[in-house]
Amino acid sequence: MNYWPLLGILLVVAGFALRLNPMLVVTVAALATGLLAGLDPLEVVATFGKAFNDNRIIAIVWIVLPVIGMLERFGLQQRAATLIRSMQKATTGKLLLLYLGYRQITAAIGLHSTAGQAQTVRPLVAPMALAAAEKEHGELDEKTAEEVKAMSAATDNVGLFFGEDIFFAIGSIVLIQATLATYGINLAPLQLAVWAIPTAILAFLIHGARLMLLDRRLRRSGK
Template sequence: MINYWPLIGILLVVAGFALKLNPMLVVTGSAIVTGLIAGMDPVEVVSTFGKAFNDNRIIAIVWIVLPVIGLLERFGLQQRSAAVIRSMKNATTGRLLILYLVYRQITAAIGLHSTAGHPQTVRPLVAPMALAAAEKQHGELTEDEAEKVKAYAAATDNVGLFFGEDIFFAIGSIVLIQQILATYGYNLAPLHLALWAIPSAIVAFLIHSTRLLILDRKLARRGA
């Protein structure tokens, strides 16, 4: 008979996130509870944690990167990036984010996924620059308008990465697609799948670029 009690860990994760508790504590606590309910002794649970950390120790790099970004922000990275944009006469939020979209898609397409991202570029650089461009062109923004600009900056990173990375044939998503198609008798090389991702990336670029230009127009009409 299947033991469903270990699934309580999933409910603990949902409840913890709903209560806005510390995500690290929620996930760790639910994992410990799941292991104990599944019949593992405390030593075995800790050993499993240690093995998972050792197998994925590259994750520890995050603890080096985040303090570096924090120090850069502490000493004025956001202010300096905003000042650079204010010095550019024709810079707009839409144009700036379109340039970032181009960069994100191209670098993702050649496998450089970690050269940009939300913590290392969007929050300390792209979002402040987008806000500075909007304020330079259209004056001080309301809180809702500022949050919308930040959301568009984050969305631009998502679109660029999501539709750019599939062009790189040595990524896990391409392998997954290949294996699923193979189970249905369609044997395709990863390179062929990557090539067919190019039209999707182009269409995604055109659609999101249009949305960014529309954002520029909406900001321009706010005072009209």
């Protein structure tokens, strides 16, 4: 019997006693345990990865965010803004209306993570919307810039909220189904999803009108 791997427990106890960073203590203890058990470093790291993946500790978003950060550091926002400035007919309202349609359609088929506040709004959509506004309005004051950013974020929220209910395998549909079942109303998830389509269409029209009004305000203030 090999008792050396049990030293990992002592490392945990010692690390907590010294009030070191818990995550660092546990990581070092796990690495030490694997090495003392006779595993090579690659096997230890592979075991870590398998355990994290099997237990869903690391979500895909935590893998994507560092990539987005690197892209921003190397000029993603600036390139997006330059692209919009090169388009003659691009306006803030039209750009956000296009994004609203994309967000609703992808959410309706279950692709919720293909866009979002962190993934697309901050690094891409908001800078492009600001560039489109600056092209018509000139340099934006702080209030106008914040309004454009807020509308960019709101567009993502509206598209996701009213689009995801069309996808029948979503938690909200299951919750509605269960609630109705308690009152003796038995409906299939697909039936509920179908009735979410009119609401999604109205949300698109109403928010689309708000985006066109934003365009009009920007055009007036730019004259």
